[in-house]
Amino acid sequence: MRGEDEIIRHLRRRFPAGGRVRVGIGDDAAVLAGDAGRDWVVTTDLLVEGVHFVRHWQPARAVGWKALARSLSDIAAMGAQPVAALVALAVPAGTPEAWVKDFFDGLALLSRRFNVRVIGGDLSSAAQVVADVQVLGEVGHGHALLRRGARPGDLLLVSGALGLAQLGLLCLRHRVASVRPLLKRAVRRHFYPKPRLKLARALRRYRPTALMDLSDGLSTDLHRLCEASGVGARLEAARIPTVNLPPPVARRFRTSVLDLALHGGEDYELLFTLPKSRAARLSPTLAGSKLTPIGEITRARGVVMVDAEGLRMRLKPQGWDHFRREG
Amino acid sequence: MRGEDEIIRHLRRRFPAGGRVRVGIGDDAAVLAGDAGRDWVVTTDLLVEGVHFVRHWQPARAVGWKALARSLSDIAAMGAQPVAALVALAVPAGTPEAWVKDFFDGLALLSRRFNVRVIGGDLSSAAQVVADVQVLGEVGHGHALLRRGARPGDLLLVSGALGLAQLGLLCLRHRVASVRPLLKRAVRRHFYPKPRLKLARALRRYRPTALMDLSDGLSTDLHRLCEASGVGARLEAARIPTVNLPPPVARRFRTSVLDLALHGGEDYELLFTLPKSRAARLSPTLAGSKLTPIGEITRARGVVMVDAEGLRMRLKPQGWDHFRREG
Numbered sequence: 001m002r003g004e005d006e007i008i009r010h011l012r013r014r015f016p017a018g019g020r021v022r023v024g025i026g027d028d029a030a031v032l033a034g035d036a037g038r039d040w041v042v043t044t045d046l047l048v049e050g051v052h053f054v055r056h057w058q059p060a061r062a063v064g065w066k067a068l069a070r071s072l073s074d075i076a077a078m079g080a081q082p083v084a085a086l087v088a089l090a091v092p093a094g095t096p097e098a099w100v101k102d103f104f105d106g107l108a109l110l111s112r113r114f115n116v117r118v119i120g121g122d123l124s125s126a127a128q129v130v131a132d133v134q135v136l137g138e139v140g141h142g143h144a145l146l147r148r149g150a151r152p153g154d155l156l157l158v159s160g161a162l163g164l165a166q167l168g169l170l171c172l173r174h175r176v177a178s179v180r181p182l183l184k185r186a187v188r189r190h191f192y193p194k195p196r197l198k199l200a201r202a203l204r205r206y207r208p209t210a211l212m213d214l215s216d217g218l219s220t221d222l223h224r225l226c227e228a229s230g231v232g233a234r235l236e237a238a239r240i241p242t243v244n245l246p247p248p249v250a251r252r253f254r255t256s257v258l259d260l261a262l263h264g265g266e267d268y269e270l271l272f273t274l275p276k277s278r279a280a281r282l283s284p285t286l287a288g289s290k291l292t293p294i295g296e297i298t299r300a301r302g303v304v305m306v307d308a309e310g311l312r313m314r315l316k317p318q319g320w321d322h323f324r325r326e327g
Numbered sequence: 328m329r330g331e332d333e334i335i336r337h338l339r340r341r342f343p344a345g346g347r348v349r350v351g352i353g354d355d356a357a358v359l360a361g362d363a364g365r366d367w368v369v370t371t372d373l374l375v376e377g378v379h380f381v382r383h384w385q386p387a388r389a390v391g392w393k394a395l396a397r398s399l400s401d402i403a404a405m406g407a408q409p410v411a412a413l414v415a416l417a418v419p420a421g422t423p424e425a426w427v428k429d430f431f432d433g434l435a436l437l438s439r440r441f442n443v444r445v446i447g448g449d450l451s452s453a454a455q456v457v458a459d460v461q462v463l464g465e466v467g468h469g470h471a472l473l474r475r476g477a478r479p480g481d482l483l484l485v486s487g488a489l490g491l492a493q494l495g496l497l498c499l500r501h502r503v504a505s506v507r508p509l510l511k512r513a514v515r516r517h518f519y520p521k522p523r524l525k526l527a528r529a530l531r532r533y534r535p536t537a538l539m540d541l542s543d544g545l546s547t548d549l550h551r552l553c554e555a556s557g558v559g560a561r562l563e564a565a566r567i568p569t570v571n572l573p574p575p576v577a578r579r580f581r582t583s584v585l586d587l588a589l590h591g592g593e594d595y596e597l598l599f600t601l602p603k604s605r606a607a608r609l610s611p612t613l614a615g616s617k618l619t620p621i622g623e624i625t626r627a628r629g630v631v632m633v634d635a636e637g638l639r640m641r642l643k644p645q646g647w648d649h650f651r652r653e654g
Contacts, residue, residue, distance in 0.1 A: 004450050007424075007427060007450060008450070010428070011445075014431060014435060014445075015435070015438075015444070015445035017446070019444070020410070020411075020444075021411065021444050021446050023446075024445075024446045024447065025446065025448065029447065030411070030413070030446035030447035032410070032411055032446065032463070034361065034362065035361065035362045035363035035365065036362035038362065040367075040463075042411075042413060042446070042447065042461075042463065043447060044413040044414075044415045044447065044449050044459070045415070045449050046415045046417055046449045046451040046457075046459070048417055048451050048452070048453045048457075050453075051417075051451055051452055051453065052451070083347070083359070084347075084359055084369075086369060086370070086371040086461060087371075088371045088373045088415075088459045090373055090375055090457060097334075100334060101337070104338060104341060108341060108342070111342075117347075117348050117351070118338075118341075118351075118352070119342070119344070119348050119351045119352065119357035119359065119369070120351065120352050120356065120357035120369065120370060121338075121352065121371060122371050122372050122373045123331050123334060123335070123373075124375050124378055124379070125375070125378055126375045126377075126378065126453075126455065126457060127455050128453065128454050130373075130375075130417060130453060130459075132371070132373070132415045132449070132457075132459035134369075134413060134461045136359070136369065136463075
């Protein structure tokens with residue numbers, strides 16, 4: 001099987017947009033023309049045991065929270081307002097009823113925070129837990145924020161710090177039950193990611209030329225943004241906001257803060273581009289999130305990373321890809 | 328784990344309807360108030376390998392077709408017009424790319440037939456194939472057909488003949504590659520069920536008091552309709568439209584045509600109720616489907632079946648239930 005992105009390219013040709021479908025396959029969410037000056041934004045996200053989470057590590061509430069958070073983050077990435085959710089859940093036969101209830105409790109916690117109504121779903125059994133959550137959102141006619149408008153010369157920016165969720169995953173994988181506040185925060189972020197809905201709506205005012213959420217890691221998602229826009233990017237390694245991980249811990253985890261930031265998934269921060277003129281008006285903090293310029297969009301395709309010494313290297317996608325297998 | 332219906336009751340209390348949510352958890356699909364005199368109808372349906380289908384029996388095209396057909400049938404059951412679909416698909420690592428393409432080919436075939444646009448989705452890996460398809464449909468404001476309005480004295484009717492899809496499943500299970508036209512038709516029905524979209528919309532004119540699709544078998548689904556409406560039903564066994572199965576084949580499969588009709592799932596025919604005055608105006612065939620009165624709604628709760636000799640027995644739900652386990 002080739003990579004996920006290639007399958008998606010095939011499907012985009014197979015099921016093109018057009019008519020009432022303003023945005024079809026390939027962006028964070030699809031956009032359907034509605035009536036009365038509003039568009040509908042819809043998305044669906046799978047959360048699979050053993051792929052996206054390990055059941056023995058993750059409380060059921062965290063699984064339910066994250067199942068919804070992934071879809072809400074897609075709605076945020078379109079600058080839209082979430083309205084309602086459908087939840088499909090398959091669990092192995094013999095799963096304790098308490099697990100299912102806790103799953104929905106975690107999901108309900110997040111849904112209340114953003115006033116999203118759970119309006120339906122489906123239940124089944126399966127060999128492993130599989131959750132699929134759809135969210136329907138609204139946005140003013142033609143106002144959805146897409147991936148496809150980045151232009152050469154635009155600044156590339158990111159919200160928050162990158163790599164925290166991946167650090168949390170490493171803590172769980174290495175069985176580090178640390179009292180260090182950073183590691184506790186990292187595990188919490190891995191369990192309960194926060195969709196940047198308020199931030200995305202606040203950013204709409206600045207008319208980002210492209211915007212998406214970081215679900216599969218900066219190195220993978222930046223390539224997606226560039227491909228959708230038909231451009232490339234130059235990334236400045238020293239400017240990427242990383243987590244403040246002490247070197248001994250990084251060594252123990254066999255990682256670096258830059259690796260975490262580049263290739264760690266599930267931060268659900270926002271990656272976006274702005275013409276420099278509009279970027280100049282942007283405050284460094286918006287809706288509680290720090291905003292950091294990390295590079296520039298280029299006409300030349302591909303992503304080049306420049307390190308602190310000025311060395312240039314080509315950055316390949318190394319985030320999550322559910323289909324790619326080593327050839 | 329208690330039965331699926333009990334979990335759904337719990338979730339209906341946890342996530343009640345209200346506000347823009349005209350119909351929440353518990354009907355065939357949810358209804359969301361839209362603008363400009365239209366409501367949105369949304370549904371999601373899981374199709375799980377080993378639960379809903381066996382991969383070695385079923386061509387990938389049939390799996391893709393059925394994944395969409397299940398959701399379209401829910402949209403039909405609301406009397407709505409489907410507009411767009413999202414497709415989440417998880418497959419085991421190493422699944423041939425051709426399988427994935429064939430899956431989407433089968434799905435595309437059905438989507439074109441009903442002019443449904445595939446606008447997005449998600450891909451992942453999993454231990455077994457899991458497909459989850461959401462469909463968004465439209466219906467005039469307040470015109471969705473619900474399960475909850477059946478009243479004592481209403482006639483209970485069903486479309487088509489029941490048990491054909493289950494007979495197809497038995498053919499596969501017993502490895503009967505028959506040349507009998509009936510069995511070939513049964514396997515085809517099991518593989519490529521037909522959502523009754525045209526029929527449901529034609530029925531809207533007669534204002535059914537309750538309507539739903541038969542996905543889990545008449546014995547299970549009729550209980551759901553009765554519970555939603557707060558009524559019971561008297562079913563006349565002799566009037567239930569069954570398949571015309573020769574007794575030797577029935578014996579070989581250890582079943583009867585009545586068992587197939589009562590407890591076989593996946594016929595995706597429509598079950599509905601009408602006041603007798605309006606039923607009298609109904610033609611016996613509508614939109615190509617035969618319509619058969621099979622009983623009457625009663626004030627007394629529960630479902631009673633009367634056989635050809637006038638013997639009454641209580642009918643229990645024995646269709647599909649993904650969570651119930653023998654206590």
